[in-house]
Amino acid sequence: MAGIVSYGAYIPIYRLSGETINKVWGGDVKGERAVANADEDSLTMGLEAARDCLRGIDKNSVDALFFASTTPPYKEKQSASIMAAALDLRDNIIAVDLTDSLRSGTIALKIALDMVKAGSAKKVLVVASDCRIAPPNSSLEPIFGDGAAALLIGEDEIALEVEQSYFLTSEFMDIWRLEYDKLVRTWEERFIREEGYLPHVRKAVNNLLKACNLAPKDLAKAAFYAPDARMHRDMARVLGLDAKTQVQDPLFGKVGNTGAAFALMILGAACEEVKPGDRILLANYGDGADAHVLRATEKIEKIKNKKSVTRNLQSKLILENYGKYIKFRSLMEFEYVPIIEPRTALPELWRHRNWVYRFHGVKCKKCGRVQFPIPKFCIYCQAGSEFFEEIPLSDKKGTLVTFSMDERAWVTDPPNVLAAVALEGGGRFFSQMTDRDVSSLRVGMPMELTFRRIRDALGIHNYFWKCRPARG
């Protein structure tokens, strides 16, 4: 037996409101959408969801990691391997990037289930994340959202059994990007709806329900993808689902269409509401469609209280203006400032991988004090590194010791907030602070750690940890 052991979700803290979009382009867009911070991408968001998913679970039990996204940060160079390091997973695992299709997440789920069933892995972490950019002033701009979801697949402690799946592959083309495209391209909406979305998903779901001998009324919740809110409503109607009781809120107007992460995030939201014995329909679309019937077990009670989606929805900052969004996604050319060119060095990142990615510090066995990054001698008692015991620190909470807000630093979203954070149990992290409301910072406030893309240089995305005010 294989099923879902845990789930995680991540919605970036920033929201772009319809009001802000209307001010720039006109129109009457309502609600808001999630926007990745300037230092976020599909990898860092996926990592957040993965960390949420693994909270309280032994990281060493994970045997495989799937990263599903249509927007991996590198065209060549695996994201899953970076994510595995930042998650501090074992190195004798299989890591896979599943890209290019909006259905990558549910395809990864299927492969993960099959791996567990086949016995080649005991626990598989499936992470789906996307940060797709819609053309400014397009109908997609207010609909797209950034976010990530994660599922842990295993054979024990199953909270959701996956009873049956149905996969449909189709060469149907509706939304795409060429190799060098930053923005998505699409065909006419009516074509997508009439020939693509509605028939493909309907066929997959109907065939699935028939195979399971289930009727729509047997479903407690339906978590399914749709290109937009209207098509989502239409699909509910076509499938004969009751919009009020059965259809899980697709979060349009709150988060938006999160691409490869969409269906799994809505499934996560459904986890917060179902009770043991409930059946959930999960359906996804893109290059065909797939549909799955899941059944909640007694163990659902253990994970439903995480409220990952709800918590992420509640904790938000509204982008002050459209200009910030443009800067976050580099959608305009800005003034060239003749600063000293940023540099990086792969050997430096490699030799310090244990603290750069895994956020390991050390505990000095002579004086007992914890330190980060890893020094050459104990910074407290000067004992040699032979007295060091390496310890993971990335899950530590902390408090703000002091900070500053630099308005002139060359960062995408000034001020650059420098912070010293005292970690619980010892250690102090000097860092940049992200996801902050600059009007509410104070010495002593609770902080936590987050993995971000801190600076690109020489064509390399430099990932490292930052601190952020605790997100609740």
Add this chain to the structure above:
Amino acid sequence: MQTSQRLERRVRMRESIKDKVAIVGMGCCRFGERWEADIEDLIKEAALEALEDAGVEIKDIQAIWVGTGRGSQLVATGPPSAIIASSALQTQYIPVTRVENLCCSGQEALRAAAFGIASKCYDLVLAIGVEKLKDTGFGGLGEQYPGKWEPVYGAFGTPPGRFAMAATAYFAKYHLTPQEGKRILAEISVKSHYYGARNPKAHLRREITVEEAMNAPIIAWPLGLYDCCGVTDGASAAVVVPASEARNYRHDYVTIKGFAVATGPGWGKENEDYDFTYSAETEAAARQAYAEAGIKDPRKELDMVELHDCFSIAELFNTESLFLCEHGKYREEFTEKRAYYHDGEMPVNISGGLKSFGHPIGASGCREVYEIYKQIQGKAEEPSRQIKNVRLGLAHNQGGHPGRFVPGIAIIGAP
């Protein structure tokens, strides 16, 4: 630990440099945005003034140490070699050496020159500090150089961003509201501008008000524009000889009473025992320098102090870290007792400081000594800035940022 206990910690040294080495000539070019001058022009201007002041010529000089942090910043690979000095002065195959210790480079040049004399290898040498900052095309110093920490850790740390952390921490520790804290810092900057306005070679020569300082645009909160020193081109130079031969050059020479450099281990930001409100490095340097100079009570014995005030908050915590007042008591001494003005009990930065005189990185350490040298000689160009009866002064020069400092201290005085 109390300030007095901190001052008494033991210092190791073999023999003091006190009164072994003399300065017989000094020069300092006009500091400012010197669009017309390149780095060699600046060196030439300061060096020629120093040589003339000593009554010697460039061909008499036996060795030169030139301190510069970044040179002209024109070369992507980093600062230039000492050839900027030999080329500017057309010295002929004598030893010319570049020294670098961040913002402490100017004093390192002087220290190296003094050791050259004290070792009896030379009897007439030149120390130069120089920096050409205004050829970069941007304001400020830029970010941290590509180096050990840069790829990911500590990136984006500008000097104001790093020093502002000390201000936030100081305000929190001593229960000052941001407004109260900013007012103290504003008053420091008003003092600096007051004296800078009275110093013909200073970069920023306009007096400012407390309101202007407090309402200025934020550079790195809580520091505003007037909390930050000028970004300045400049050079300064000193002619150094054995004390025993100083009278051959002039009667009003000065001697070196004590030198100290205390390079910190560099991990204060990561060290839970450091709270960002003081400079442990400056405290260590002060202990060394006071021991060398035989100073027991710096506040009573020193007649003036030029300290490293790249930011207003640096003047505050360096005053405390030099043991010129109890930790946390700066406000009382400064705003209530007015101790740090030219007619106060302990004049500090009567040149205008780095804040107003300007801070060409490598030039500042030597320039601070220039101010004390001139004050001892009674030659502060503007009489309203002349401190009465100066016999002993301290120049404090500090590279790095809170938690990662390398300070130098030179105590000089009448023989």
